[in-house]
Amino acid sequence: MAEIQETSSPLHIVVFPWLAFGHMIPFLELSKRLARRGHAVTFVSTPRNAARLGAVPPELTARVRVVTLELPAVEGLPDGAESMADVAPEKVELLKKAFDSLAAPFAALVGEGCASHTGGDGEADGFERKTDWIILDFAQNWVWPIAEEHKIPCAMFLILPAALLAYIGTKHDNExxxxxxxxxxxxxxxxxxxxSTLSYRRHEAEAIAAGFRPNASGVSDIDRLLQLVHHPSCRLIVHRSCPEAEPWLFPLLTDLFAKPVVPAGLLLPGDVVDDEDGHAPGGGHEPFAAAVRWLDEQPRRSVIYVALGSEAPVTPAHIRDLAVGLELSGARFLWAIRPQSGDHSAGALLPDGFERRVAGRGVVRAGWVPQVRVLAHAAMGAFLTHCGWGSTMESLFRFGHPLVMLPFVADQGLIARAMAARGVGVEVPRDDADRSFRGADVAAAVRRVMMEEEGEALARNAREMQEVVGDRVRQELYVDELVFLQRYK
Known part of the structure; x- marks a missing residue:
């Protein structure tokens, strides 16, 4: 447990992430890091998401408070849906429309000065002071009248790699x-x-092109982002990244956007047990003891972990083709399948007889899996991933596991290209016409990483990369350097 540092100039910072767990979790981790450095943090989300994120550590409750805003109902959005994990991909634009309706309650929250708060010891704490900074996600293009009215500077915290912002470019560049x-x-x-590797394959580019078009919220995702980064109240841009992971990009972005673009580091939890304390996005999780016992029986670095994230647009056809590939590969695997349509039975998604045929060398878990705990296990040798930035950090940068890469959307293709270029992963080919992949190609990629001579070089490169990027002292220094909050206020 990191020691809480006192600072001579404590700030009150309001932190407000987009409604996706891949965003909320690193925003909360940044909040904890700032609180440990003596600042007061008001973390804003919706009630159901706040409950699923889990409790703030007891030693930080005096410095981190969670404030919830009720998400308004929107026609077509399922009842109780408050995050991307709750909706099908085609409904995410409706979630953005609902999110935009939080402008008025957020304005009221800020206008009240983030109402004074008293800590457990009865003494007033930093929440009673006026907000010094607002840290935003990509989606709040409606925040500027609020920030300007109260003369509050803003920082954008982008949980995606710096490569994506470099690919998007400035408004002038796009014009x-x-x-x-x-x-x-x-x-x-x-x-x-x-x-550079800043390019997309055709099937990925089609999805990126959609990001430049307005959706049901009335604005495109790219316009949201560019409206935020170019506004004068946005004093700086912070990435969940670092120069060791993404060479050359931070100076380029600072020049392009004419404002500081700085790293916050990877913001990985300090201990593997931290992963056990969080809640599954669906609320709760199944016992995992049997899978751990199976892992304990496997040889060192002999198992590939398979997980495609909580929000990637994975279809039943993808799951079936992935099952075919894992069976053909002959590799040991632990596969976390995200339930679909409320079905928590993995068997309902898999080919007939699959689990019987792979019994002994493959374990399938439906629902939430403690990913960091799994990746930390000595039996783990590689990770078959959608190349989400968070999963890439946890597997490659934290534990040095080589990757089998199956990207779907957004930044994932850029990450896959970059990791392939650095010799730490193999990408599964896709059909550009329908975005499908073949089980035989999955099997070939898994064998290359787990069983063939190439895999030894990939594993060696991954461990070398982990030693550089995963340097914890260096990573904490990036957070220490966030004193820019005082400097740019």
């Missing part, structure tokens, strides 16, 4: 080089002046 077609979205941006 000078408009991306109107899929082909436009496949090319490296002309404002990136050095060779």
């Amino acid at each position: 000078a080089h408009p991306r109107r077609t899929t082909e436009d979205c496949m090319a490296q941006p002309p404002w990136v002046p050095f060779p």
